[in-house]
Amino acid sequence: MAVSAALALAPQLRIAPRDPAAETEALLGVASWAAQFTPGVALEFPDCVLLEVSGSLKLFGGLEPLLELLRRGLREMGWSTALAVAPTPRAAFWLALAGKGKFIGSTAELEPALAALSAEIFCRNDDTLAALDAIGVRTLGELRALPRDGVARRFGQGLLDELDRGLGRLPDPRNFFVPPARFRAAIELPAEVTQAEALLFAARRLIVQLAGFLAARSSGVQRFVLRLGHRNKAATEIAIGLVAPSRDAEHFTLLARERLSGLALAEPVRELGLQADDMVPLPGNNLGLLLEQGKPPGDWGHLIERLRARLGAEAVRGIAGRAEHRPERAGAIADLGVKQMQLDFGERPFWLLDRPKSLVEIDAVPHHDGRLELLVGPERIESGWWDDDEVARDYFVARTQNEALVWIYRERRGEGGWYLHGVFA
Amino acid sequence: MAGMPLTFSALLERPDIWRGGSLSRAGMPAIPSGFPRLDAELPGGGWPAGALTEILPAHEGIGELRLLGPALAALSNRGLWLAWIAPPHLPYAPALAAAGINIGKIVIVRTATAKETLWATEQALVSNACGAVLTWPRLVKYADLRRLQIAAEGSRAPAFLFRSPEAAGESSPAPLRIALGTAAGGLAVRVLKRRGAPLARLILLPAMPPAVRAKNHHVDRRPAAATAARDFPARLVHA
Numbered sequence: 001m002a003v004s005a006a007l008a009l010a011p012q013l014r015i016a017p018r019d020p021a022a023e024t025e026a027l028l029g030v031a032s033w034a035a036q037f038t039p040g041v042a043l044e045f046p047d048c049v050l051l052e053v054s055g056s057l058k059l060f061g062g063l064e065p066l067l068e069l070l071r072r073g074l075r076e077m078g079w080s081t082a083l084a085v086a087p088t089p090r091a092a093f094w095l096a097l098a099g100k101g102k103f104i105g106s107t108a109e110l111e112p113a114l115a116a117l118s119a120e121i122f123c124r125n126d127d128t129l130a131a132l133d134a135i136g137v138r139t140l141g142e143l144r145a146l147p148r149d150g151v152a153r154r155f156g157q158g159l160l161d162e163l164d165r166g167l168g169r170l171p172d173p174r175n176f177f178v179p180p181a182r183f184r185a186a187i188e189l190p191a192e193v194t195q196a197e198a199l200l201f202a203a204r205r206l207i208v209q210l211a212g213f214l215a216a217r218s219s220g221v222q223r224f225v226l227r228l229g230h231r232n233k234a235a236t237e238i239a240i241g242l243v244a245p246s247r248d249a250e251h252f253t254l255l256a257r258e259r260l261s262g263l264a265l266a267e268p269v270r271e272l273g274l275q276a277d278d279m280v281p282l283p284g285n286n287l288g289l290l291l292e293q294g295k296p297p298g299d300w301g302h303l304i305e306r307l308r309a310r311l312g313a314e315a316v317r318g319i320a321g322r323a324e325h326r327p328e329r330a331g332a333i334a335d336l337g338v339k340q341m342q343l344d345f346g347e348r349p350f351w352l353l354d355r356p357k358s359l360v361e362i363d364a365v366p367h368h369d370g371r372l373e374l375l376v377g378p379e380r381i382e383s384g385w386w387d388d389d390e391v392a393r394d395y396f397v398a399r400t401q402n403e404a405l406v407w408i409y410r411e412r413r414g415e416g417g418w419y420l421h422g423v424f425a
Numbered sequence: 426m427a428g429m430p431l432t433f434s435a436l437l438e439r440p441d442i443w444r445g446g447s448l449s450r451a452g453m454p455a456i457p458s459g460f461p462r463l464d465a466e467l468p469g470g471g472w473p474a475g476a477l478t479e480i481l482p483a484h485e486g487i488g489e490l491r492l493l494g495p496a497l498a499a500l501s502n503r504g505l506w507l508a509w510i511a512p513p514h515l516p517y518a519p520a521l522a523a524a525g526i527n528i529g530k531i532v533i534v535r536t537a538t539a540k541e542t543l544w545a546t547e548q549a550l551v552s553n554a555c556g557a558v559l560t561w562p563r564l565v566k567y568a569d570l571r572r573l574q575i576a577a578e579g580s581r582a583p584a585f586l587f588r589s590p591e592a593a594g595e596s597s598p599a600p601l602r603i604a605l606g607t608a609a610g611g612l613a614v615r616v617l618k619r620r621g622a623p624l625a626r627l628i629l630l631p632a633m634p635p636a637v638r639a640k641n642h643h644v645d646r647r648p649a650a651a652t653a654a655r656d657f658p659a660r661l662v663h664a
Binding site: 298299300302303304306307310311314315316317318319320321327330331332333336337338339345348349350351352353354369400402403404405406422423424425 | 482483484485486487488489490491506512513514515516517518519520521522523524528529530531532533534535536537541544545548549551552553554555607
């Protein structure tokens, strides 16, 4: 009907132009995501994805669990879908188009189930549809009741072949869809967004799609990029890097949330895109034969990434030792996971102060919370003449009035003085 | 199993029931501390895994980290990670290596606010990816500690919280609370709270570095060595 007629009937109707390119892209996105459940994915344009699932039922624990996974994933990605299961692809397509969520197990049940199917579902040609309507055939069952050669003469062999394919009497081979090598997906936001946190909702959809895509290829990514499209400015890109390749949707969502939560948007965002380029093969996890008590051991890499996402990369480090006499260089903050060192120093404190603290000297005795009693020493360290960081100190282990042990030194260069450098915690 | 009558003694064997005078032992995973005298007084025979342990040293430097040394060494050498969250100073690699701890398995998390410290601790506990979590929280309330205790449950890692001695008077959901002091040249451990009967006496541990112990006239009975220790500082200071 014309737009004006529609608006006359329902004045609150919202009208938007169709975008076939976007629809195709969306269909391909769903197909790439669905490829994680089966390698046999076929497309039926403009809006249907066919999955050949007989080989996947065992892995996913049956038809119902598989359908539940499909429903949940599609809902998370924001699609409303009609699912149907049938022994032939064409029958499944018709049932889904009809909106009947029917699950037909065998070909024997197929004919009775399809009998009530309305003619406009399986007949795409308007002339044929009008002709069928003229002779009073409105459902598939009624068409099947007519003599075959008569139908072939009046409506063409094509219609009969179509029915036969749907009922499983003729083969219906399909070309299976191959997901693309890189992941590109975008969502146009319904309204311009000014707060970064509100983007998380759309980002979650894209992340679920990415996770399915990666599962289909048995790969992971170590880096993905969120693109925020603005109206006037060039797009803002947020790259999220991972310590180890992963395809865990929950983990990606957590990282995206941490990155988006602190972000200040210069301009409102109207489109959110996600791209991931370098896929790395990542096999799935094997379940252990025996289920262990308590929680399973967590992923160390994920923990580090979560901590870094919120606190900053510099806040999460490791420590390393070096073969150096100068104490502040012998142990320092470094990258995670250095190899164990085999070095032999004298008595060293567990804590090293970031900067040596100057101590008051009263009656030629250093004081720190009271009088210090020198116990062990002196250990003379003179080093570093070669790189302008010369050190000449006499180190002692001292005991405070509180019976704590501290590591102090007496500076031998310049004006001298006592300093506190470490605590034997 | 359903038809068997439950005997009283079998009921007493359950890990979540303990009798007033005894120390609950069975079914509690624990990491041995490396000090037999301390392990004898801890439920489960060591630091409780999957639970908070509060350590309240009287002053910094009396041996609060050396107390954990053997347990941390054992965990890190098993390949487990040790998370140090908001430590007050830099953990010194040569000292840790000398204590037998694998420094490649240490991660230091430096936070800017007390809230971040609590968040990081909670994340480390919930993830169940660490062998042990050490944290120096400031301004913790009972509700925060309760959250951390819940986060720790079910994981295999002991969680050590270092707090100031004033916190001894506050109530806490941590199942094990230890106050550290010094006595007679060694470390005096006072168990403030544990699962089971309360402990009245102090546990004395020799926790000082060996070199100091030899020269310390509190512990060493040889007067000759004591004199040497007292003499030489005087000589040096006037040098």
